[in-house]
Amino acid sequence: MKVLSLNFLTCAVKACKSSSSSYPLHPQDAELVQDEIELNPDMLINVLPRLDWAALRTTSSELGFPPLPEQAPTQEELQADEKLVRDLHHLLLETQISEGKLVCANCGHSYAVKEGIANFLLPSHLV
Amino acid sequence: MLPTPDTSHVPYERVYEPAEDSFLLLDTLSSSSETQFLHDTFSSPKPTIPFVVELGTGSGVVLAFITAHAKTLFGTSQILTAGVDMNAFACRATITTVAKAQADAAAESNSNSSETTHGLYLGSVMGDLAAPLRSHSVDVLVFNPPYVPTSEMPSRPETFREDFSPKTTFDDDSYLLALSYAGGADGMETTDRLIDGLPEILSPRGCAYVLLCAQNKPELVKERIRAWGGGWRAETVGSSGKTAGWEKLQIVRIWRDTAP
Numbered sequence: 210m211k212v213l214s215l216n217f218l219t220c221a222v223k224a225c226k227s228s229s230s231s232y233p234l235h236p237q238d239a240e241l242v243q244d245e246i247e248l249n250p251d252m253l254i255n256v257l258p259r260l261d262w263a264a265l266r267t268t269s270s271e272l273g274f275p276p277l278p279e280q281a282p283t284q285e286e287l288q289a290d291e292k293l294v295r296d297l298h299h300l301l302l303e304t305q306i307s308e309g310k311l312v313c314a315n316c317g318h319s320y321a322v323k324e325g326i327a328n329f330l331l332p333s334h335l336v
Numbered sequence: 337m338l339p340t341p342d343t344s345h346v347p348y349e350r351v352y353e354p355a356e357d358s359f360l361l362l363d364t365l366s367s368s369s370e371t372q373f374l375h376d377t378f379s380s381p382k383p384t385i386p387f388v389v390e391l392g393t394g395s396g397v398v399l400a401f402i403t404a405h406a407k408t409l410f411g412t413s414q415i416l417t418a419g420v421d422m423n424a425f426a427c428r429a430t431i432t433t434v435a436k437a438q439a440d441a442a443a444e445s446n447s448n449s450s451e452t453t454h455g456l457y458l459g460s461v462m463g464d465l466a467a468p469l470r471s472h473s474v475d476v477l478v479f480n481p482p483y484v485p486t487s488e489m490p491s492r493p494e495t496f497r498e499d500f501s502p503k504t505t506f507d508d509d510s511y512l513l514a515l516s517y518a519g520g521a522d523g524m525e526t527t528d529r530l531i532d533g534l535p536e537i538l539s540p541r542g543c544a545y546v547l548l549c550a551q552n553k554p555e556l557v558k559e560r561i562r563a564w565g566g567g568w569r570a571e572t573v574g575s576s577g578k579t580a581g582w583e584k585l586q587i588v589r590i591w592r593d594t595a596p
Binding site (some may be wrong): 210211213215217218219221223226232247249251252255258259274302305323324326327328329330331336 | 384385387414415418421424427428431439452456458459460461462463464467468469470471473
């Protein structure tokens with residue numbers, strides 16, 4: 210699963226949906242793999258408005274990547290910043306989580322990731 | 337005709353095999369009226385990139401088709417796609433199906449031009465419908481549900497397997513296959529849960545393509561959605577297999593008319 214997918218995922222427990230601490234999920238013991246993907250700056254610039262930047266900064270630092278700027282760049286700023294385009298391309302699109310856990314900070318539930326597939330099915334006592 | 341993704345690697349003893357319903361979804365999504373709708377909604381004038389999610393991907397044939405043919409379907413290759421399925425084997429099969437279809441699409445377009453024509457697949461997760469997804473994040477949702485009326489639903493195990501050990505029993509496999517078709521009362525128990533959640537799942541410009549069969553009472557389903565008010569609409573946009581005047585299968589598009 211690409212790191213970008215963490216920007217769209219949240220805890221599957223219904224009661225957590227209204228809590229801001231259930232997002233983003235926190236990767237633990239994550240094993241990362243890198244794909245080589247052709248850089249498409251235009252695509253990244255258009256993905257930017259879809260991103261929750263604060264959540265992405267959290268994910269990025271928890272995965273051990275160099276810190277991202279505190280404020281999200283505008284599309285124009287990103288266009289002019291070749292290094293940031295490359296960094297985001299590498300983090301969001303080329304990096305995949307292959308093994309590990311995703312943990313909800315609200316309920317503490319931990320979702321296992323195996324072979325790049327996270328398991329969001331809850332045990333029946335949590336449904 | 338756009339090529340159908342290759343699913344020859346899929347273990348059909350535990351993952352739903354592409355069938356008439358899957359192919360109706362492919363035909364409908366690539367029909368001129370639906371590509372027109374998707375172009376109008378998502379390709380101009382450069383709005384944010386659509387997030388396309390298929391629930392219950394099974395083999396991944398539909399999600400791979402959407403990802404590989406993004407440029408034709410949406411008028412832009414800039415779409416993000418993801419899949420959800422309860423079945424770990426289906427998730428794993430989908431990853432391969434999408435990768436193959438993307439490679440085929442890339443080889444095809446390279447012979448014509450250097451432009452990318454396929455979308456960006458983020459991955460597949462195991463989950464119950466849209467439970468793992470952030471609210472109001474999905475722009476296009478595709479669902480080929482377990483729609484066959486059955487006297488009971490497959491009972492839920494305490495935990496789901498997340499490993500891929502080859503040692504599964506016949507019971508495990510038949511449970512996984514039952515999940516893919518058994519719909520309970522009117523074949524609607526799972527579809528009803530999904531439809532009720534749509535206002536929470538879809539983005540303001542979002543739409544859903546849901547497959548229904550005649551026994552699901554599609555006219556009542558559509559009326560129920562329209563009765564939500566707030567501009568919600570539901571129309572049949574594809575159908576197949578007429579029997580005695582009844583459409584055996586149909587695709588219903590559910591969306592919201594937003595004020596201009």
